[in-house]
Amino acid sequence: MINVGVLGATGAVGQRFVQLLAEHPWFNLRTLTASDRSAGKLYRDVVNWRLDVPFPENLGDIRISPTTVESLKDVDLIFSALPADIAYDVELACANAGIGVCSNASSHRMGPDIPLVIPEVNPDHLGLIDVQRDSGRDGFIVTNPNCSTIVLMLSLAPLRKFIFSDVRVATMQAISGAGFQGVPAMGIFDNIIPYIGSEEEKMETESLKIMGTLDGKSVRMAPFRVSASCHRVPVIDGHTMAVWTDIREPVDEVKKAFRDYNPPISDLPTQPAKSVQYLDEQDRPQPRLDRMRGNGMTVSVGRVREGIRYVTMGHNTIRGAAGASVMNAELIYTRKYL
Numbered sequence: 474m475i476n477v478g479v480l481g482a483t484g485a486v487g488q489r490f491v492q493l494l495a496e497h498p499w500f501n502l503r504t505l506t507a508s509d510r511s512a513g514k515l516y517r518d519v520v521n522w523r524l525d526v527p528f529p530e531n532l533g534d535i536r537i538s539p540t541t542v543e544s545l546k547d548v549d550l551i552f553s554a555l556p557a558d559i560a561y562d563v564e565l566a567c568a569n570a571g572i573g574v575c576s577n578a579s580s581h582r583m584g585p586d587i588p589l590v591i592p593e594v595n596p597d598h599l600g601l602i603d604v605q606r607d608s609g610r611d612g613f614i615v616t617n618p619n620c621s622t623i624v625l626m627l628s629l630a631p632l633r634k635f636i637f638s639d640v641r642v643a644t645m646q647a648i649s650g651a652g653f654q655g656v657p658a659m660g661i662f663d664n665i666i667p668y669i670g671s672e673e674e675k676m677e678t679e680s681l682k683i684m685g686t687l688d689g690k691s692v693r694m695a696p697f698r699v700s701a702s703c704h705r706v707p708v709i710d711g712h713t714m715a716v717w718t719d720i721r722e723p724v725d726e727v728k729k730a731f732r733d734y735n736p737p738i739s740d741l742p743t744q745p746a747k748s749v750q751y752l753d754e755q756d757r758p759q760p761r762l763d764r765m766r767g768n769g770m771t772v773s774v775g776r777v778r779e780g781i782r783y784v785t786m787g788h789n790t791i792r793g794a795a796g797a798s799v800m801n802a803e804l805i806y807t808r809k810y811l
């Protein structure tokens with residue numbers, strides 16, 4: 474077993490990490506950190522458990538540590554769910570101290586030697602860990618994309634064999650994507666907010682790196698364009714998006730590509746039986762009905778129409794955040810980087 478820790482364990486994503494790691498077959502969760510407001514207290518006393526699954530009682534007596542490298546001496550791998558401004562320095566210090574870092578935060582995602590990975594889409598980008606090691610770093614940093622980008626990229630993965638140069642996307646994003654303090658009830662109830670800070674820029678840049686080509690010591694960006702419009706809607710979990718592409722294949726060929734999709738990796742504990750689920754009903758996918766497919770790790774696709782246009786949806790704190798990081802760590806483990 475690999476000893477692991479979670480940074481930011483009390484937050485929306487941190488709680489999902491705790492849920493997914495509580496019974497993990499390869500990873501032994503021993504350290505939880507949060508801000509100085511929480512440090513020193515028992516996890517059960519300080520966490521405001523808001524998930525749709527029972528609190529993992531076996532972890533309740535872990536005492537929250539401060540978020541410092543010194544607190545992480547007993548672990549080989551950490552999962553970071555810290556706010557981006559805090560994450561940058563802490564993650565770097567941990568990686569330089571020999572710890573593996575799997576991060577949800579955006580701080581390092583676009584760094585030239587940092588893998589930005591979705592296991593089904595670009596597992597070979599983990600080769601950038603060797604570049605980090607060659608530059609003298611004992612540990613490593615591996616990131617997963619922004620929660621909307623992951624859903625968009627997984628939905629496009631079965632379509633990579635077709636030619637496209639232009640992808641447009643309008644998102645309808647859940648309130649859990651803004652963290653626990655993120656959206657006041659008075660702002661989101663009976664409302665839609667047509668702006669999410671930096672979200673459109675993240676979708677437009679991260680996508681090109683993820684579908685780019687690992688070329689020696691860096692990633693050559695993919696040669697297509699993404700144009701995004703991001704909106705917050707009153708849904709608890711699950712980001713839905715309408716996607717327009719310039720793919721000119723017949724609709725039936727595209728539906729077949731979704732149905733037949735087989736990712737290039739298999740047998741990771743957190744990997745769902747189907748990474749992409751095509752739904753034929755004309756009013757699907759819907760967050761309430763479809764977000765827990767594959768334990769929250771399956772991205773659903775439907776409403777494929779000429780254009781090619783379609784609708785996709787995935788669970789933002791599981792597939793879009795904690796589950797993505799845990800699956801990256803599983804891939805890293807099988808590739809012997811731990």
Ligand SMILES: NC(=O)c1ccc[n+]([C@@H]2O[C@H](COP(=O)([O-])OP(=O)(O)OC[C@H]3O[C@@H](n4cnc5c(N)ncnc54)[C@H](OP(=O)(O)O)[C@@H]3O)[C@@H](O)[C@H]2O)c1
Nearest residue numbers: 481483484485486507508511554557578620650652653794
């Ligand atoms: N929510 C999503 O769907 C989603 C998806 C993908 C990526 N992300 C990214 O994941 C990260 C966490 O997001 P979240 O939604 O879980 O946020 P959140 O609910 O606000 O949780 C933030 C966590 O960070 C801790 N923290 C805050 N300030 C700190 C400090 N100065 N030092 C140490 N710890 C500190 C908090 O601890 P206290 O409880 O002690 O304050 C809490 O555990 C962010 O970078 C976010 O962009 C989120």
